[in-house]
Amino acid sequence: MNHFIKTVALIGSGNVASHIGKVLIKNNITITQVFSRTSENAKALARQLNSEGINDLSQLNTNIDLVLISVKDDVLVDVANKIPENKAIVAHTTGSISINVLKRFKFHGVFYPLQTFSKKKEIDFSTIPICIEAKDESTSARLERLGEIISNNVRHISSEQRKVLHVAAVFACNFSNHFYAIAEDILGENQMDFNILLPLIQETTNKLKHGSPLDFQTGPAVRNDQIVVNEHLKFLENNENYQKIYEYLSRSILNLKNEKEL
Amino acid sequence: MNHFIKTVALIGSGNVASHIGKVLIKNNITITQVFSRTSENAKALARQLNSEGINDLSQLNTNIDLVLISVKDDVLVDVANKIPENKAIVAHTTGSISINVLKRFKFHGVFYPLQTFSKKKEIDFSTIPICIEAKDESTSARLERLGEIISNNVRHISSEQRKVLHVAAVFACNFSNHFYAIAEDILGENQMDFNILLPLIQETTNKLKHGSPLDFQTGPAVRNDQIVVNEHLKFLENNENYQKIYEYLSRSILNLKNEKEL
Numbered sequence: 001m002n003h004f005i006k007t008v009a010l011i012g013s014g015n016v017a018s019h020i021g022k023v024l025i026k027n028n029i030t031i032t033q034v035f036s037r038t039s040e041n042a043k044a045l046a047r048q049l050n051s052e053g054i055n056d057l058s059q060l061n062t063n064i065d066l067v068l069i070s071v072k073d074d075v076l077v078d079v080a081n082k083i084p085e086n087k088a089i090v091a092h093t094t095g096s097i098s099i100n101v102l103k104r105f106k107f108h109g110v111f112y113p114l115q116t117f118s119k120k121k122e123i124d125f126s127t128i129p130i131c132i133e134a135k136d137e138s139t140s141a142r143l144e145r146l147g148e149i150i151s152n153n154v155r156h157i158s159s160e161q162r163k164v165l166h167v168a169a170v171f172a173c174n175f176s177n178h179f180y181a182i183a184e185d186i187l188g189e190n191q192m193d194f195n196i197l198l199p200l201i202q203e204t205t206n207k208l209k210h211g212s213p214l215d216f217q218t219g220p221a222v223r224n225d226q227i228v229v230n231e232h233l234k235f236l237e238n239n240e241n242y243q244k245i246y247e248y249l250s251r252s253i254l255n256l257k258n259e260k261e262l
Numbered sequence: 263m264n265h266f267i268k269t270v271a272l273i274g275s276g277n278v279a280s281h282i283g284k285v286l287i288k289n290n291i292t293i294t295q296v297f298s299r300t301s302e303n304a305k306a307l308a309r310q311l312n313s314e315g316i317n318d319l320s321q322l323n324t325n326i327d328l329v330l331i332s333v334k335d336d337v338l339v340d341v342a343n344k345i346p347e348n349k350a351i352v353a354h355t356t357g358s359i360s361i362n363v364l365k366r367f368k369f370h371g372v373f374y375p376l377q378t379f380s381k382k383k384e385i386d387f388s389t390i391p392i393c394i395e396a397k398d399e400s401t402s403a404r405l406e407r408l409g410e411i412i413s414n415n416v417r418h419i420s421s422e423q424r425k426v427l428h429v430a431a432v433f434a435c436n437f438s439n440h441f442y443a444i445a446e447d448i449l450g451e452n453q454m455d456f457n458i459l460l461p462l463i464q465e466t467t468n469k470l471k472h473g474s475p476l477d478f479q480t481g482p483a484v485r486n487d488q489i490v491v492n493e494h495l496k497f498l499e500n501n502e503n504y505q506k507i508y509e510y511l512s513r514s515i516l517n518l519k520n521e522k523e524l
Binding site (some may be wrong): 074123 | 378462477480485510518
């Protein structure tokens with residue numbers, strides 16, 4: 001039973017499913033079927049993966065190694081409940097959902113790639129942390145080996161740890177990206193191009209390889225430069241939302257600095 | 263008069279002054295003197311720049327090409343007022359202060375490198391936007407040529423534009439970095455290492471070369487996935503500050519999306 005995973009059914013046809021599907025077939029894993037509730041989506045992704053599209057889980061061929069569920073969090077349990085009992089590993093790819101939602105399957109686990117996936121952008125899986133969880137050793141080992149085929153960064157992460165990771169990732173990725181969007185908005189309102197900020201953004205993240213973000217905090221807030229902070233707040237007075245964020249974050253920067261220096 | 267800038271006095275000994283000083287001497291510009299109110303700081307940086315440290319502006323030798331003021335915003339005007347009248351260009355390196363604070367000098371301008379400087383980290387100037395401003399063409403041209411010696415990204419930016427840029431940079435750099443610090447804090451509280459997030463952070467910024475941050479917004483907030491958002495808020499209930507930021511930012515992400523889609 002402890003052989004390599006070679007055949008995978010993909011449950012879902014969104015960003016994550018499609019990126020994972022592509023990297024798997026590139027590594028000679030067969031995608032046996034692609035399921036989506038919308039038949040066109042199932043077929044469209046199946047075509048790219050040299051697979052068969054289905055929109056009814058009773059058609060699922062379970063004589064395979066892995067059923068990989070990669071659907072929106074709010075339908076995951078519902079979809080999982082419709083998967084027929086089987087001897088394959090059933091795993092999901094989600095940051096925020098416990099392994100236990102899959103416990104009715106004999107072999108179940110989690111295969112969570114910690115990354116931000118967008119339709120428009122190809123991705124290099126080799127450095128992506130693949131967070132593995134399973135209840136039994138054989139499933140754990142098999143998922144681990146699958147992870148190692150696509151990435152050099154496979155880790156064993158429990159459901160509790162995965163949740164922490166997901167919250168931290170929302171701050172580090174989703175919320176940071178929102179600030180890029182706000183910066184673009186502010187520049188655009190003044191006929192300036194967002195690209196001028198790219199070297200600054202790049203350097204801000206490059207620094208993280210050299211130490212803690214706390215050591216690299218710069219700007220008026222951490223200097224407690226109230227003159228500049230107040231000027232910026234005045235500049236933002238036409239946008240109450242941005243103004244509030246600016247004020248709140250500036251205070252938070254100073255608080256965290258003081259707290260960590262105590 | 264329209265010759266290259268070859269001799270520069272540095273007013274200030276902090277991060278920006280020290281990084282600019284180093285890149286200038288690397289490019290065969292002479293740093294004639296380094297001023298700091300603290301004699302030791304002046305001398306320490308002067309030693310690195312093969313220069314003379316002074317702590318009294320009446321000792322400033324003004325028979326040079328450029329007096330470059332790189333001090334904290336809140337003392338800039340004060341320091342500038344103590345510089346003797348002279349025929350050199352007098353310029354500052356600050357994002358948030360108007361060129362007009364230097365108007366009593368015949369040749370005055372701004373030489374603002376849009377970057378985040380840290381003592382610990384060497385920096386490549388070649389891609390840094392150098393934002394130039396001057397009232398007369400000769401000063402403008404001379405500052406521009408100085409900028410071109412150290413960077414391929416020299417731009418003419420007015421005081422008004424510079425202020426917009428600085429506000430946008432606070433969001434894109436300082437506030438993003440604060441979120442990295444929060445992510446590190448959350449992971450640390452749970453005995454997990456911040457490094458696991460680096461590939462995610464890197465990809466979040468890499469995407470920006472391929473389109474607008476609006477197109478690449480991912481995560482529970484933009485999907486309006488209230489189940490996950492509420493779970494994360496519950497997870498953060500021991501830290502009211504992080505919880506408030508999470509709630510506010512999630513709403514802001516959805517608002518901006520809806521606004522831009524209208």
